[in-house]
Amino acid sequence: MDMGIEGRRALVCAASKGLGRACAMSLAREGVAVTITARTEATLEQTAAEIRAATGSSVTTVVGDIATEAGRAAALAACPDPDILVNNAGGPPPGDFRTWEREDWIKALDANMLTPIFLIRAVVDGMIARKFGRIVNITSASVKSPIATLGMSNGARTGLTGFVAGLARQVARHNVTINGLLPGPFLTDRLRGNAMAAAAAAGRPVDELLAERARDTPAGRVGDPAEFGDACAFLCSAGAGFIVGQNLLLDGGGFNSTL
Ligand SMILES: NC(=O)c1ccc[n+]([C@@H]2O[C@H](COP(=O)([O-])OP(=O)(O)OC[C@H]3O[C@@H](n4cnc5c(N)ncnc54)[C@H](OP(=O)(O)O)[C@@H]3O)[C@@H](O)[C@H]2O)c1
Numbered sequence: 690m691d692m693g694i695e696g697r698r699a700l701v702c703a704a705s706k707g708l709g710r711a712c713a714m715s716l717a718r719e720g721v722a723v724t725i726t727a728r729t730e731a732t733l734e735q736t737a738a739e740i741r742a743a744t745g746s747s748v749t750t751v752v753g754d755i756a757t758e759a760g761r762a763a764a765l766a767a768c769p770d771p772d773i774l775v776n777n778a779g780g781p782p783p784g785d786f787r788t789w790e791r792e793d794w795i796k797a798l799d800a801n802m803l804t805p806i807f808l809i810r811a812v813v814d815g816m817i818a819r820k821f822g823r824i825v826n827i828t829s830a831s832v833k834s835p836i837a838t839l840g841m842s843n844g845a846r847t848g849l850t851g852f853v854a855g856l857a858r859q860v861a862r863h864n865v866t867i868n869g870l871l872p873g874p875f876l877t878d879r880l881r882g883n884a885m886a887a888a889a890a891a892g893r894p895v896d897e898l899l900a901e902r903a904r905d906t907p908a909g910r911v912g913d914p915a916e917f918g919d920a921c922a923f924l925c926s927a928g929a930g931f932i933v934g935q936n937l938l939l940d941g942g943g944f945n946s947t948l
Pocket residue numbers: 702703704705706707708709726727728729730732753754755756760777778779780781800827828829830872873874875876877878879880
């Protein structure tokens with residue numbers, strides 16, 4: 690299938706590892722020039738080299754915290770007029786909401802709600818003028834089905850989803866789409882980290898918990914980040930222009946519902 694995005698430019702945030710990296714890799718495979726960001730330079734450069742070697746596409750790196758104004762400015766300076774924007778950042782920590790102070794909440798809102806909104810604000814009018822834009826927000830299955838220990842994630846990401854539901858319908862007539870990609874369990878550092886915290890709390894081995902997680906998913910396994918990347922590339926394809934304001938759950942069937 691020709692995705693029809695060869696030669697396009699993408700800004701993929703938080704993309705040295707895990708799901709962001711997979712999105713950048715899949716887009717680069719389609720001939721998209723990608724700008725990738727992360728806070729740790731060594732991992733970011735290594736990932737850039739791997740994407741270049743695997744795809745031959747142009748990869749630009751920007752070191753910085755995307756949840757800060759300076760980090761966003763640096764990313765936008767390197768890629769001022771992207772055709773594709775993939776919003777992503779690290780997720781808030783798990784815990785008990787009784788222990789979270791205002792500062793903790795502000796951090797979560799900054800990373801998982803306000804940063805995507807500010808980046809959309811910076812690029813959406815250019816996309817409208819060029820009559821092509823694809824924006825994908827990496828959120829979480831927790832938007833559809835809250836995860837008890839991830840209250841800040843549940844809250845911040847749902848706020849973003851609500852905002853985008855309105856905006857997506859205002860820009861769609863210009864061939865600019867905004868959609869959410871909702872990961873269930875994908876085998877990344879984040880999943881391992883959450884599993885380690887849960888294992889420590891339960892006094893059980895982490896491998897046992899991960900195996901249980903895989904077994905409890907209808908697909909019988911956790912997701913491969915490459916599968917997530919390919920879904921992202923599809924949402925960014927030229928042919929996906931009629932997919933507007935949707936939230937696509939990639940969870941191996943974990944969310945049990947008819948529709
Ligand atoms: N994996 C899952 O199963 C799953 C499920 C539901 C939701 N999610 C959510 O999906 C998102 C991606 O998760 P993942 O599993 O891919 O995580 P991951 O494997 O830990 O990778 C996170 C990536 O984002 C970068 N990053 C984190 N915070 C950043 C920031 N403030 N500015 C710039 N770069 C940043 C990291 O690099 P540096 O640390 O060097 O900056 C790394 O490249 C997270 O929000 C996570 O909560 C994941």
